[in-house]
Amino acid sequence: MENKGQMNSQEATMQGLIGRYLRMRSAVSRDASANTPHLDNDSLAAFTEGNLSELEARPMISHLVDCSFCRHVTAELIRLDLAFADNPVISRAAETSEPSRVSAVLNGLLSKIFGTSDGAVFAHNEKDEEADKPEDPDADDSKDK
Amino acid sequence: MSTEAKTSDDLTNESRAMIDDMFARCTENAPNFAVTQDCFKTSLLKTIDKYLAAASAEQPASADVNQFLEQIQADDLFLALACANGNERAWWEFDQQHRSYLERVARHLAKTEVDAQEVIDTVYVELYGTRVVDGERVSKFSTYSGRGSLRGWLRTVIWHSLVDLHRASHDEVSLDELTENVGEGMAHASFAEAAPGGEDEMIDHIAKERYRKATVAAIESAFASLDDHEKLLLLFYHVENLKLREIARLVENEGSPLRGWFQRKSQTRNENPAGRIHESTIMRWLEKSYARVLQLFRAELAETGKLTREEIEICMSLATQDLAGNNLFRNLSTT
Numbered sequence: 296m297e298n299k300g301q302m303n304s305q306e307a308t309m310q311g312l313i314g315r316y317l318r319m320r321s322a323v324s325r326d327a328s329a330n331t332p333h334l335d336n337d338s339l340a341a342f343t344e345g346n347l348s349e350l351e352a353r354p355m356i357s358h359l360v361d362c363s364f365c366r367h368v369t370a371e372l373i374r375l376d377l378a379f380a381d382n383p384v385i386s387r388a389a390e391t392s393e394p395s396r397v398s399a400v401l402n403g404l405l406s407k408i409f410g411t412s413d414g415a416v417f418a419h420n421e422k423d424e425e426a427d428k429p430e431d432p433d434a435d436d437s438k439d440k
Numbered sequence: 441m442s443t444e445a446k447t448s449d450d451l452t453n454e455s456r457a458m459i460d461d462m463f464a465r466c467t468e469n470a471p472n473f474a475v476t477q478d479c480f481k482t483s484l485l486k487t488i489d490k491y492l493a494a495a496s497a498e499q500p501a502s503a504d505v506n507q508f509l510e511q512i513q514a515d516d517l518f519l520a521l522a523c524a525n526g527n528e529r530a531w532w533e534f535d536q537q538h539r540s541y542l543e544r545v546a547r548h549l550a551k552t553e554v555d556a557q558e559v560i561d562t563v564y565v566e567l568y569g570t571r572v573v574d575g576e577r578v579s580k581f582s583t584y585s586g587r588g589s590l591r592g593w594l595r596t597v598i599w600h601s602l603v604d605l606h607r608a609s610h611d612e613v614s615l616d617e618l619t620e621n622v623g624e625g626m627a628h629a630s631f632a633e634a635a636p637g638g639e640d641e642m643i644d645h646i647a648k649e650r651y652r653k654a655t656v657a658a659i660e661s662a663f664a665s666l667d668d669h670e671k672l673l674l675l676f677y678h679v680e681n682l683k684l685r686e687i688a689r690l691v692e693n694e695g696s697p698l699r700g701w702f703q704r705k706s707q708t709r710n711e712n713p714a715g716r717i718h719e720s721t722i723m724r725w726l727e728k729s730y731a732r733v734l735q736l737f738r739a740e741l742a743e744t745g746k747l748t749r750e751e752i753e754i755c756m757s758l759a760t761q762d763l764a765g766n767n768l769f770r771n772l773s774t775t
Contacts, residue, residue: 313733
């Protein structure tokens with residue numbers, strides 16, 4: 296591990312012991328955690344951001360101690376959070392698209408995934424003439440990426 | 441709805457006024473999103489129920505509710521509610537504000553560009569919602585509560601979507617193996633230890649095994665005696681291989697529950713409660729946990745194992761030797 300700071304030799308031994316013990320314990324208890332109800336996206340995200348109070352977080356912390364799956368997801372989300380904190384993403388400038396074209400993007404995705412573009416799902420505020428317009432630049436972006 | 445009826449009555453006038461103010465601010469910021477006050481309020485009440493009311497057997501105090509409401513990411517929630525309702529303007533805003541972020545997260549996590557694009561497409565469809573229940577489309581946005589940031593929630597959605605994608609193409613792989621194949625977990629997936637080496641002929645085999653069993657039992661007992669906060673810190677560090685810097689990120693938020701617990705156990709809170717948490721602070725928390733485990737470990741060997749001080753030293757010495765090999769925990773699953 297990274298350093299031993301001011302630990303005495305017995306504490307350093309304990310660091311090695313507890314580390315080994317926890318890895319072995321995690322390996323032998325993995326199957327049990329697969330059957331427990333997992334934390335939902337909302338709870339995981341709020342916990343990872345440190346937004347929960349101690350009272351709210353208490354049951355989640357207990358769950359994370361026992362559930363290797365949720366703990367692993369949480370660890371991955373922490374890494375991801377840090378990775379993107381170091382490299383902030385700039386939002387697209389709001390310059391080109393018209394709001395009404397978003398439905399075209401969604402319909403494009405729907406047809407790609409389900410092989411249909413009948414607009415049955417994204418039916419709100421749809422206009423027939425949308426289909427005759429050139430394809431939206433955003434939709435092109437999404438396909439090229 | 442029933443959730444609203446159950447908790448709305450419990451809100452004080454002050455809390456209701458806070459919700460009204462939040463709604464007014466959101467509407468002012470995004471006048472075209474067409475989210476109704478009722479929809480906004482219902483969502484907040486559900487969130488209070490989920491996080492605050494569920495955490496305690498007692499009704500949450502008014503001050504707690506007000507503090508809780510202050511922490512809600514109201515504008516993010518407003519956008520999510522509008523998108524869940526299918527509002528075109530909101531979807532446009534969402535696309536402008538978050539699409540490039542989603543793409544970068546997906547590319548960061550996925551193995552291939554094709555996977556990344558597939559996940560983005562799938563997430564967009566899930567966010568809009570293709571399932572219809574009782575004549576209403578169910579959007580994934582409706583599960584966002586505003587308790588964390590929308591981007592934090594989106595990261596989680598992307599991550600799970602990638603796991604699902606991987607799962608669909610690897611039916612035979614277990615859930616845990618899958619999670620290790622997404623993101624950085626791939627680099628850290630080493631749990632099982634190798635087979636044990638040869639025995640030390642200089643020490644009597646039976647006595648040695650006895651001390652080993654006592655050592656393992658004492659470690660198990662010591663760890664079980666820790667508070668869950670300490671256990672999680674140790675598990676993050678030793679099992680999930682989070683770096684000190686990554687753990688520091690988790691507790692960066694001044695109100696972080698882990699931070700609050702550890703600071704209360706040390707004296708740093710009074711000295712500098714809002715200060716930045718450095719890696720050295722996390723190391724100190726870990727060192728305190730090791731010291732506590734050591735104390736509990738020795739007490740367990742003395743009290744339960746009935747070992748003398750000299751025998752405890754033999755256990756420590758054996759444990760130190762065994763750390764070089766894998767003898768100590770080889771029978772962990774059967775002890």
